[in-house]
Structure formats: C-alpha cells, structure tokens
Amino acid sequence: MTSNSFNCEAIFFDLDGTMFDTAPELVSSVNRMLDFYGLQELSFEVGRNFIGKGVDNLINQSLQESGGYMVNLKDAKSYFGKFYSEVVDQSDPYEGVIEMLEYLSSKKVRLACVTNKPSGYTNLILKKNKMDSYFEVILCGDQMKFKKPDPYPINLIQSELGISKDNILMVGDSSHDIQSALSAGVKIATVPYGYQFDDPIENFKIDFQLNNFFDLKKIFH
Numbered sequence: 001m002t003s004n005s006f007n008c009e010a011i012f013f014d015l016d017g018t019m020f021d022t023a024p025e026l027v028s029s030v031n032r033m034l035d036f037y038g039l040q041e042l043s044f045e046v047g048r049n050f051i052g053k054g055v056d057n058l059i060n061q062s063l064q065e066s067g068g069y070m071v072n073l074k075d076a077k078s079y080f081g082k083f084y085s086e087v088v089d090q091s092d093p094y095e096g097v098i099e100m101l102e103y104l105s106s107k108k109v110r111l112a113c114v115t116n117k118p119s120g121y122t123n124l125i126l127k128k129n130k131m132d133s134y135f136e137v138i139l140c141g142d143q144m145k146f147k148k149p150d151p152y153p154i155n156l157i158q159s160e161l162g163i164s165k166d167n168i169l170m171v172g173d174s175s176h177d178i179q180s181a182l183s184a185g186v187k188i189a190t191v192p193y194g195y196q197f198d199d200p201i202e203n204f205k206i207d208f209q210l211n212n213f214f215d216l217k218k219i220f221h
Helices: 023-036 044-048 055-065 073-085 097-106 119-128 152-161 175-184 213-220
Strands: 010-013 110-114 137-139 168-172 187-190
Touching (some): 023 044, 023 055, 023 073, 073 119, 097 110, 097 213, 110 152, 119 137, 137 152, 152 175
Parallel strands (some): 010 110, 010 168, 110 137
C-alpha cells in the first residue's frame, strides 16, 4: 500500500465494484431485458464494462451494442428494473468488507456510503447483508443533484458530518471515484478490482493503493 497513514476520522465508500461484486446480477438483468426485445445478449465481459456510470448509461450502451437503436430507453429501464429487483440482493460483498466495517466502527470512524446506484437497489443490497447499520449516511444517485465524478456528493456528506476534508478518505474502484475525491479535496484509496473504465486508476495521483480491503487497517497505524 502506498502513502502514509493520516488522521482519518471518516471514510466514504463506493458500492459497486468497491464493496460489492454486483456485475453478475447487473449483466444477467440486462440480458433478460435484451432478450425481452429479441436482441442479442451481451457477453459478461462486454456488459461488465458498461457498469459504473449509472443505470441509464448501462441500459443505453447495452441497447446500442445489441442494435436496439429504436427501443425506448424509459421502457427498457422499466423492464431492466423489474428483472434486477428480483436478483439485486444476491450480490456478495468482496472479501474483508464486512470485517473491515466492523473494525472501523469499533475504532469510532464515521462511515458513509456514496454511490451513483439508485437508493432502492442500494438499500436492498445493504440490508440483505446486514451492512446498512454501519453507515451514518447512505447517499445514492437518485438523491444527488450531481453524481460522481462531480464532487457534490462528497461535499454534501462532509458538510452533514461536519468533519474537515483533511480527515476524510474516499474508497473507490474507478476514475469517477478518484475525480470526485480529488475535486472535493479529500484523500482517495483505490481497490485493485472492480469496474474501472475510461482512464485507468494508474493515471491518477492516488493517496493509498490498497491490495485488499484489509489494507485499510494500515491507514490507522
């Protein structure tokens, strides 16, 4: 892990690709939607690359890839939502996530979840895994004026918690998380897995490069 520890009072976590591997359920739901329209299904790798920029982008890119240029995006989103709601709570957290949330809570670190994912899906996933109680704030895409990579969601939570930006860490997996953190003026830690798109995370100045979730412990030493 790069960089040194600092006086961390709060950690903001991304959800998709950071705390949870949601790709299997997302891609399968997209393919059920495409099949409904008689369109070609996506391979897992292709569908996975569309994750991370919000539901509208996921559906739009999937339709374009499968030749569904004439399909109404609003209708397609409705069908996707129906299919995804049936499996959303089947997503599993990555190794070490629950253990680290328990550890950080015991250290009185204030925790927040900041995700572009809609609140309905986010709450289902967190509650199914009994993780919602760890977070003082859960801010979702449909509750934001501007989504990541805009700094708005980080600034909003920072203001609500009343903690100096010097003492906040954002943990994410993509360039959107990094850009949001850098623009907000908080430190950023990245996981080596997840849904990285656009600019590779290696192209950015990152405070902490985690090898796994357990590396978060080292920040407090």
